[in-house]
Amino acid sequence: MKRKQKRFIARMVVLIALLTIILLTVILINVINAGFKAKKYEKNASVYTLIMKKNDELIEVAIEDYSETNIASDDISEYVKGQVKIYNSDMEKPTVKVKNLNTKDLTQVKLVLAYKNMHAFNEFNLTNYQMDKLNNIKEEILKGNYTSKDGETISFSDIKEKDKLQAIIIDDIANIAFYGSVLYYNEEVILHDDIATTSGEDMAVIIYRNRK
Numbered sequence: 001m002k003r004k005q006k007r008f009i010a011r012m013v014v015l016i017a018l019l020t021i022i023l024l025t026v027i028l029i030n031v032i033n034a035g036f037k038a039k040k041y042e043k044n045a046s047v048y049t050l051i052m053k054k055n056d057e058l059i060e061v062a063i064e065d066y067s068e069t070n071i072a073s074d075d076i077s078e079y080v081k082g083q084v085k086i087y088n089s090d091m092e093k094p095t096v097k098v099k100n101l102n103t104k105d106l107t108q109v110k111l112v113l114a115y116k117n118m119h120a121f122n123e124f125n126l127t128n129y130q131m132d133k134l135n136n137i138k139e140e141i142l143k144g145n146y147t148s149k150d151g152e153t154i155s156f157s158d159i160k161e162k163d164k165l166q167a168i169i170i171d172d173i174a175n176i177a178f179y180g181s182v183l184y185y186n187e188e189v190i191l192h193d194d195i196a197t198t199s200g201e202d203m204a205v206i207i208y209r210n211r212k
Contacts, residue, residue, distance in 0.1 A: 046108075049175040052168060054210045056117040056131065059099065066106045073103035080111060087124050095120035118168075130169040134162045134207060141169065142205060146184035149191070159184060159207065167207045173200030180210040 051059040066076065080101055088094040095116040102110040115121040118131040130137060143156050159165070165183065168176065176196045188204035190197045198204035 045110075045175070047175055048173070049177060050168075051177045051179075052131070052166075052208070053179050058115050058118065058121060058131070060111075060113045060115065060121065060125075062111045062113075064109045064111070066109050073106060073109075076103050076109060077101055083124075084113070096124050127170075127172070129171075130167070132167065134159075134165040134167050137167055137169070141203075142167065144186060146186055146205075146207065147189075147191075148184055149182055154184065165207050165209055167205060169203055169205050170198055171200065171203050172198065174198050176206060178208050178210075180208050182206060182208045 045061040045063070047063060049061040051061070053059065081098060084096050084098055087096055097114045098112075099114050100110065100112040113124075115124070118129060121127065122129060130141075134142070139156070146154050146156060146159070148154050166180075170176075174197070176198065177194065178196075182191055182194065182196055184207040185191055185196060186203075186205045188199045188202050189206055190199075196204075196206050198206075
């Protein structure tokens with residue numbers, strides 16, 4: 001092999017290695033930024049917020065005003081922790097955890113709970129939300145028109161790579177943040193600054209892609 005060819009091959013190997021490093025760095029930055037965003041929502045939320053994490057985990061941030069009640073801050077803490085303890089007592093491993101409970105200001109009592117999955121959330125809160133891979137949800141629930149993240153209207157039948165996407169379906173008012181990216185949402189949802197706000201008037205459907 002001629003010397004020029006060897007030099008060319010060596011340069012290509014170095015270039016490919018550099019491009020690989022750059023690509024991995026971009027992926028890592030996106031994952032870190034997603035984590036930082038979720039942490040920011042968890043810390044700064046001033047209204048009811050759900051944070052959808054990867055691996056089916058989710059975080060609930062609840063803000064309540066107890067200033068006009070006769071409930072003491074210690075009673076709130078005791079009740080919440082007691083309910084979590086009772087729920088987990090039936091499980092092999094805890095599926096609901098108290099991440100934070102701030103009762104210093106009774107006008108804004110902040111509770112942050114972590115759930116292993118939506119099943120645990122629904123059982124603990126007596127709700128019937130859905131969160132699953134798109135292909136695992138009945139199409140009759142999902143059919144209809146959606147707005148894409150770019151503001152375009154698209155039919156559910158035209159959405160591609162359904163096997164790689166997730167959906168959350170709820171019928172209450174909530175702000176929902178994601179570790180991934182919102183791709184499509186129905187008319188019961190408003191998307192602003194990566195936060196999906198549901199109307200609570202009808203079934204809200206949000207289709208998203210999780211960060212790897």
